[in-house]
Amino acid sequence: MAIIITGRVTAFIFLLACLALFYIFMSLSKKGGKVSIRTFPAVAAIPEAVGRAAEMGKPIYYSTGYAMETISNPDQGPQTLAGISILGYVTKLAARSGVKIHYFTPIADSLPLVEETMRNAYLEEGKPEDFDPTSIHFFSGQSPMLTATLGFMQRERPAANIFMGGFYYEAVVMGEAGNTIGAMQISGTANTHQMPFFIATCDYAMISEELYAASAAIAQNPDILGTIKGEDIMKLVILALIGIGFIISFTGTTFLIDLLRM
Amino acid sequence: MSEVLRKEVVYLITAIVVITMIADYFFGIKQLNDAASMVRTWAVVISAMALALGAVNLMRAHGNIVRKRVPGRWIYSGVLIFIFALTTLLGLLNINNPSTNPLYKWLFDYPYTSLGQTLYAITGFYIASAAYRAFRARNIDAALLLLAGIFVLLKNAPIGEVIWVQLPVIGGWFNDIGQVPAMRTFLITAAFGLLAYGFRTLLGKERGFYGEVATA
Numbered sequence: 001m002a003i004i005i006t007g008r009v010t011a012f013i014f015l016l017a018c019l020a021l022f023y024i025f026m027s028l029s030k031k032g033g034k035v036s037i038r039t040f041p042a043v044a045a046i047p048e049a050v051g052r053a054a055e056m057g058k059p060i061y062y063s064t065g066y067a068m069e070t071i072s073n074p075d076q077g078p079q080t081l082a083g084i085s086i087l088g089y090v091t092k093l094a095a096r097s098g099v100k101i102h103y104f105t106p107i108a109d110s111l112p113l114v115e116e117t118m119r120n121a122y123l124e125e126g127k128p129e130d131f132d133p134t135s136i137h138f139f140s141g142q143s144p145m146l147t148a149t150l151g152f153m154q155r156e157r158p159a160a161n162i163f164m165g166g167f168y169y170e171a172v173v174m175g176e177a178g179n180t181i182g183a184m185q186i187s188g189t190a191n192t193h194q195m196p197f198f199i200a201t202c203d204y205a206m207i208s209e210e211l212y213a214a215s216a217a218i219a220q221n222p223d224i225l226g227t228i229k230g231e232d233i234m235k236l237v238i239l240a241l242i243g244i245g246f247i248i249s250f251t252g253t254t255f256l257i258d259l260l261r262m
Numbered sequence: 263m264s265e266v267l268r269k270e271v272v273y274l275i276t277a278i279v280v281i282t283m284i285a286d287y288f289f290g291i292k293q294l295n296d297a298a299s300m301v302r303t304w305a306v307v308i309s310a311m312a313l314a315l316g317a318v319n320l321m322r323a324h325g326n327i328v329r330k331r332v333p334g335r336w337i338y339s340g341v342l343i344f345i346f347a348l349t350t351l352l353g354l355l356n357i358n359n360p361s362t363n364p365l366y367k368w369l370f371d372y373p374y375t376s377l378g379q380t381l382y383a384i385t386g387f388y389i390a391s392a393a394y395r396a397f398r399a400r401n402i403d404a405a406l407l408l409l410a411g412i413f414v415l416l417k418n419a420p421i422g423e424v425i426w427v428q429l430p431v432i433g434g435w436f437n438d439i440g441q442v443p444a445m446r447t448f449l450i451t452a453a454f455g456l457l458a459y460g461f462r463t464l465l466g467k468e469r470g471f472y473g474e475v476a477t478a
Contacts (some may be wrong), residue, residue: 003289018461026467070309108312108313111316115319117474134327155334173381179392188380197389205405212452223462
């Protein structure tokens with residue numbers, strides 16, 4: 001039996017190449033090589049949203065969406081984790097400005113991480129006593145979370161809504177309800193089926209991998225920025241492969257397909 | 263254990279788990295596959311523990327609301343605690359297969375499912391409202407979006423075929439072919455983003471994963 005499972009050889013080589021590139025660019029970036037990434041309007045708008053909430057004396061609502069109700073899901077879990085990373089930043093800004101932040105989730109196994117993240121954010125701002133665990137709202141399912149969030153929105157009229165994570169049908173409902181009450185809205189998801197709804201209903205939307213890159217944009221840490229550069233190089237490689245595949249498909253040869261399926 | 267060492271241990275455990283799972287996907291080595299299977303079982307157990315923590319958090323939060331009689335909220339919190347206790351009790355009565363308990367099954371099949379379906383059904387109105395705002399021809403891009411939207415709408419609405427028999431064909435092209443390359447591009451870029459995120463997590467650089475806060 002082959003050591004590498006048949007059909008996964010090319011994927012393995014590709015993975016190693018990706019990781020090597022990430023590492024090389026991380027090292028270069030650490031040694032002083034300048035890596036800059038474009039500004040994400042959605043990330044740049046977060047302080048504005050917090051400022052708006054401070055001026056209006058109203059809260060900020062934050063949700064990481066349904067995400068199949070678990071952080072163990074291979075597609076949705078990382079989106080939730082990326083959303084929680086950004087939650088830490090938003091909570092920190094909110095703590096600094098004395099703005100109340102409410103977090104809504106149906107993901108039970110994310111609660112300890114969310115609580116730790118928010119507690120740390122308040123702690124780093126020197127206001128641990130301001131952290132209120134009851135501002136983390138857990139609901140036992142997608143629809144209960146949605147109903148409750150809509151109720152909260154109507155009663156409290158938050159100044160801003162931030163939606164970052166693996167959203168499903170709640171994207172359009174929460175986005176539209178938030179739009180109706182005039183809240184400033186920032187969103188991000190890698191779920192392709194929900195991106196159009198966020199784009200239609202929110203003031204700022206991050207799409208696809210921007211959600212994962214957002215924490216890098218916030219931190220501006222050379223280590224993290226290096227991986228974004230590596231990511232861009234791999235995208236160019238894929239683009240070249242697609243182009244080559246398109247051209248050689250006219251010759252009828254299946255060489256590239258066979259190579260990728262190896 | 264010092265705070266620094268505690269963090270290093272967490273990074274180390276994460277790295278070992280990530281490497282084990284990646285290796286399990288690519289290599290057909292029995293011992294490795296067994297180890298990965300064991301890690302998956304642990305993940306289920308840890309998730310169950312986190313679920314229990316979630317339940318405790320829920321009761322604590324809503325218990326406080328009821329105790330403080332928070333105006334406009336405490337009644338709902340009281341209902342939630344009552345239903346939570348009732349469902350748990352009914353589940354425990356038939357612990358091996360809770361769905362055999364008729365009252366437990368009724369609670370799930372009728373109030374819960376039907377309310378969930380009702381909420382899902384109103385999504386249509388929200389989509390219509392969002393589409394009304396999105397489909398405004400403010401510039402060329404928006405006009406193209408509007409045009410494609412009209413074709414897809416007329417493909418799905420029976421009247422489209424009545425107006426012109428080719429309308430559903432054009433709408434079908436947008437639906438099945440036109441949008442596919444863009445969606446695949448998003449999928450591919452998201453996969454790279456995920457890979458880079460995983461790599462940063464593996465090296466302990468993505469601190470949000472560990473409950474730490476990214477700072478500007």
